[in-house]
Amino acid sequence: MNAAVVRESGEPQARGTEPAERPLVVGVDGSEPSLRAADWAADEAALRGVPLRVVYASLWERYEGTALAGEHRPFEEVRADDIVGVAARRARKRHPDLDVSTAVLAEEPEYALVREGRDASALVLGTRGRSGFVEMLLGSVSLAVAAYADCPVIVLRGGHDSHVVHGAEATARRVVVGVGEAGKDSAAMRFAVAEARLRGAPLDAVRAWRCPAHESVDHPLLAGEPARLHEEQAVTTLDEALTGAPADLDLHRRTVEGPARHVLLAASEGAGLLVVGARRRPGHLGLQLGRVAHGVLHHAACPVAVVPEAE
Missing domain, CATH: 3.40.50.620 (HUPs)
Known part of the structure; x- marks a missing residue:
């Protein structure tokens, strides 16, 4: 399916064209591991001298439905904007000159991130997301993206990624x-x-x-x-x-x-x-x-x- 881009900031590269500098893409979902991954990705993007692209993907429309929203935006969409906004502000605070863009995609995160990887220099992900299943040592999204992406995928690990060094x-x-x-x-x-x-x-x-x-x-x-x-x-x-x-x-x-x-x-x-x-x-x-x-x-x-x- 084609991704529905709900919110996008910055000037993302159009699909199918060759960017001068492939961005470093980081997937976020509001969890602490994903925000730490965004911080790490900002450092890495600054080190490489490439833009940083912060992506949130979720099929909230499946659960909330567009009809229920009426003239109001779905809660999950609003929350997604807040999440990428926080990650972007943290990145710019760490590296004021870093080129940061954000995207909120109404799509399954595995598919969205694998597709984002086609135009990325690398993808960065946290160990686990909001699912909270403590018995899962690695989240299903991170595992699937690492298995299928066309670019390098960097998964933050280290003491359940709570003390990843920056x-x-x-x-x-x-x-x-x-x-x-x-x-x-x-x-x-x-x-x-x-x-x-x-x-x-x-x-x-x-x-x-x-x-x-x-x-x-x-x-x-x-x-x-x-x-x-x-x-x-x-x-x-x-x-x-x-x-x-x-x-x-x-x-x-x-x-x-x-x-x-x-x-x-x-x-x-x-x-x-x-x-x-x-x-x-x-x-x-x-x-x-x-x-x-x-x-x-x-x-x-x-x-x-x-x-x-x-x-």
Whole structure:
């Protein structure tokens, strides 16, 4: 369905045209996590030198109905204007020169935000929204958007995102990138390198490896050989992924034995950003997130950037 734009401020780029600077888009819903995400997004947009676009999306018309409103605007629409207004004012207070626009869309938030991502440099979301289901470690909107968006999606995590670090302290913290099978053509690696350089932060490139149990018990005298071969293969993959990395980058290479999800969760402690890739499979209808990306989105100790990788 086509989105109904109820309120829009600023000068948004028309769909289908190529913007000079793709904005950073942040989704808000009035919850504290989403407002903290908007603050973080304002810092990130200022760092990148791109506009910030604050988006609220909800199908309130389904529940309130246009007929009930009469000549008055629906309560949810008024509330939405207040929410994006608060987020925009907070962003401008943090960065007075930042170009900030807002949009209120009468549409399911998952679809609206995925569509917004087509013209965005990145999407930023909080961990959870107003649903309040404490047993859900990651909100369904954030999970769906991370699974389907065409651009990088950054989900704020860290102590249920209540103590996400902002400003200079966040900028200086290291960026961690999980090195998968994409090698030197990895979009996740390119994104991580760019983020580390923007922040002037170290980049930790981490490749996890494992030795299948059956390979280490075939012969007692050869017990260490399979493990060594798998580790060497991990080193080779890591070197290929870092081919062409800028010489001035503060780069740290690590190969760690263990499941990739556990290795990256440990690496996220104290980091400013964790970057992982997610393959997009054309024609596939399910959530397009691998187990590693899914796991770190639920449990990482810092913001997580999920970067689409072409199949």
